[in-house]
Amino acid sequence: QxxxxxxxxxxxxxxxxxxxxxxxxxxxxxxxxxxxxxxxxxxxxxxxxxxxxxxxxxxxxxxxxxxxxxxxxxxxxxxxxxxxxxxxxxxxxxxxxxxxxxxxxxxxxxAVLGPPSEVRLGVSGRTLDIFITDPQNSSNSSMKEHLNKLSYDIVYWEQPEDGKSLMPETTSTVANVVTLSSIKPWTQYCMQIRSRDDFYNKTSTFTAPLCAQTEGVVPWWKIFMYFLLSLVSCFLMVLLFLYGGHHCFQICKATFLPNEKLPSYIKQVLPSFPTGDYPRLIVSDYESDLCDPVIVCSEHKTLGLHCRTIQSSFDLLNLFMF
CATH class of the missing domain: 2.60.40.10 (Immunoglobulins)
Structure with a gap:
């Protein structure tokens, strides 16, 4: 009991x-x-x-x-x-x-099958390369160690600029690197990938969408436009550099080497002086050093020419002094 x-x-x-x-x-x-x-x-x-x-x-x-x-x-x-x-x-x-x-x-x-641990996209011209990393087990190794027939379903679609997605396309592969070649150039494509095991018909969830834009052959007119724009830009830069350099040179020259011109009536008299004996300012404390003796001549015809010469010299001296 x-x-x-x-x-x-x-x-x-x-x-x-x-x-x-x-x-x-x-x-x-x-x-x-x-x-x-x-x-x-x-x-x-x-x-x-x-x-x-x-x-x-x-x-x-x-x-x-x-x-x-x-x-x-x-x-x-x-x-x-x-x-x-x-x-x-x-x-x-x-x-x-x-x-x-x-x-x-x-x-x-x-056991639930996980999606690929990593997916990367690479653009090569008008083709799109997909790099798939296998799902990882608890030892951070590939699940292909346990599933020999592990494959992947790739769903991709064209993403137009208006945001309206077109009908997606699906492809399956057992490889880790897949190249999509039958796609349009200069077009953005998005895709999702999931893992698959056909033995027990197990599939994983899809990865987050990844998008990339394909490239293509650049038209000749675009190449010409790029070349023309580059040529014009270089020409404008050189022209701006030359103009700036010339302007700076003129400013420096006017500042440090001023170009002062003599009056025209002084230039007319300079050739009559011997070489190196140009008129110049004289600084002196004595009035006798600044004046020449004056000779008063009679109004005789023979001395008229001599008196006029003396008078001209005296007038020129007064001009430089005042």
Whole structure:
């Protein structure tokens, strides 16, 4: 009777329910729900174990023992991607244990396949190169180590300037580098890529859209226009440089070497002086140094010419002095 009582008491503890696996490539997490009202104010814990499915005497391996959470990470537990397993979880409360609640799990069949880890676009003329990086497993290695027939679906479409997308086109490939050649030049294309495994017909979600614009052959008239614009620009720059240099030269010359011109009536008299004996200003404290003696001549015809010469010299001297 005591044994029957203990069995009934243990069975009264509510086991976990709604077991499900959260997976991505080789990342596995078991999650479950549990009614906390059955424990009252006490805190329940959970134990998670797994074992091979087809073994007669399975050896259960404990992954999470006495955990208070509602999930358990089995990623590092050593599950073979092609294996078949039974995963079970049990409730623990104040020394009591519920019955085990189990779930069958096959990573190859049940694990979600992830999209490509990276996608890059490269433009080469009017062709578009697509570089695809394989999905990564929990060891940061390619998922092709587990899926030999891993392929990719590429959906691409033309993106016009008015924003209205045209009918997309689809192509499939197993290569990591794909070149789209049957596309239009000078046109923007957008694309999304997803992973595919045909053995269990598994597909991943699509990557975020990536866009790139193709190139093409430049028309001859554009080349001529570019050359003409470059030639005109160079000519204007040289012309501006020459004009600026000439203007600066004129300013410097006027500042440091002023070009003062003598009056015309002085230039007419300069040839009559001997070489190097040009009139110049004389600075002296004595009045006798600045004046020549004046000779008064009679009005005789023979001395008229001599007197006029003296008078002209005296007038010229007064001109330079004043």
């Amino acid at each position: 005591l044994l029957l009582c203990l069995i009934e008491t243990e069975a009264e503890l509510t086991p976990p329910d709604d077991l499900f696996m959260l997976t991505l490539n080789t990342n596995y997490t078991l999650a479950w729900d549990w009614d906390q009202s059955a424990a009252g104010s006490d805190s329940a814990t959970f134990t998670v174990q797994y074992a091979g499915l087809k073994k007669r005497n399975p050896k259960w391996t404990t992954v999470c023992a006495e955990t208070s959470g509602r999930s358990c990470d089995l990623t590092r537990s050593g599950l073979n991607y092609l294996g078949l397993y039974v995963v079970r979880v049990q409730t623990n409360l104040n020394g009591r244990h519920s019955v085990w609640k189990s779930l069958q799990f096959s990573p190859d069949k049940d």
